[in-house]
Amino acid sequence: MRDKTVVLQAFRAAFPVTVPILAGFMFLGIAYGVFMNVSGFGTGWAFLMSLLIFAGSMEFVAVGLLLGPFNPLGALLLTLMVNARHLFYGISMLEKYKGTGWKKPYLIFGMCDESFSINYSARIPSHIDRGWYQFFVTLLNHSYWVAGAMIGSVLGSFVAFDLQGLEFVMTALFVVIFVEQWMKEKVHDSALLGIGISVLSLIVFGADKFIVPAMIAILAVLTLTRKALERKTAEAEGGGRV
Amino acid sequence: MTMTVAQQIFIIAVVVLGTMATRFLPFLLFPPGRPTPEYVRYLGRVLPAAAIGLLVVYSLKDVNVLSGSRGLPELIAVAVVVWLHLWKKNMFLSIAAGTILYMVLIRL
Structure with a gap:
């Protein structure tokens, strides 16, 4: 019984935070499903790709790869380049995903831009189980994306709402998280x-x-200025406590 | 030149593998059992801010400042999101207001 409460509480805490992603992923997912449809790939393909790749921009790129000549090495290199930013997310989340047990592989699998930025910046209340919270953020985002792709793929060209500009919800989310980080540091x-x-x-x-x-370039500058930056941070934080 | 279904599935597998490599690599290189090098822990502290900055730019990368609306709707909407968030600190308000404003601006 207690276990169920822990899970439910984590879900209730995680869901509201993912609502902006729900809006954004429905829009982008539908756009992706429609795009797949007009590119000649049916619902099965849209399901497979949105479920397994779960990296928005890469999935649009992948459609192009599927329509071009067979070039696995080129596909691999392009994927590594488009998704290289995840390396930064991983280094940032080493501590935050620690101790999450069986959920950890899924948390890493589902670490798209949105799951990373929410799980990185989330101020999780102390009575909420961190692992379950991060799990639900990732799972909900993943579900929105797959659901959006399915809807777009099934409805295809029947979708006629004028939702142009709704994709800005993602930019707004990243800007908000940037501002949150700014106020914190x-x-x-x-x-x-x-x-x-x-x-x-x-x-x-x-x-x-x-x-x-x-x-x-970011890595190089942060590495070269490490001593100065660490000193500056220590002084600023020390000064703040006095 | 069209691929066979097997070739297409192989390409999808390669894309999945490449994506997972970028997500899993840091966790595989620095497992929780072993002490993480001080340099990597330093990066873990300072990188997030830069990574989120990169993400903001990434989400705006296709804005063309030389033609069309010259990126003005984006600039105005981002400024409003920043201002609103510094003022009210309400994530939903900032995101919703910024997005609706953007959707209005691109229709003017």
Whole structure:
């Protein structure tokens, strides 16, 4: 009985946080399902890909891969490039996903942009089980995405609502989490670096190729300035407590 | 040139494998049983802020500032989200207001 309460409480705490994702994934998922449909891939394919890949932008890219010439190595390299940002998420979540037992492989499997940013920034109340909370955030996001893709795939071109612009819900979510992080930290160097280097890289390399150079540059700067940054952080935090 | 179904399934498997590699690698390299190198723990502390910054830029990467609406709807909506969130600190309000404003702006 107690176990059930723990699970239910975690679900009740996790669900509200995922509502913006519900809106965003329904929209993007439907768009994806429709896109799959018009590209000649039926509901089974949409289900398989949304369930197993669960990385929004990569799934759109994958449709292109399926329609081109058979090139597994090219597909692998492109996937690694598009999804390289997950490496940063993993390093950031090493501590937060610790001790979650059997749920951990699923948490890592489902660590898309949205699950990462919510689970990273969540202030989980102390009476809520952290593992179950993170599990439900991931599971709900995953379900929204698969459901959206299914709806889009089945309805195909019948979907005629004018929902253009709803995809901005994702940008708004990331901006909100950025602001939350900003208010929480005393030293903003890393946040500013993340924005600055990414914009610079976007201008230099263009939308399709900017992520990997941006990641390398961010890593390089954070590594080279480690001593100074650690000192600055220690001073800022020490000063804050006095 | 069209692929066979087997080839298409193979490509999907490769994409799944590639995606999972980027998600699992840090956890496999630094398992909880062994002490994580101090450098990686440092990265774990400072990287999230930069990663979220990268994510913000990533979600806006296809905005064209040279033509069309020149990115103005995005700029205005992002500014409103930031301002509203600093002021009210209410996640739903910030996201909903920003998105509705954006949907209105692109229709003007």
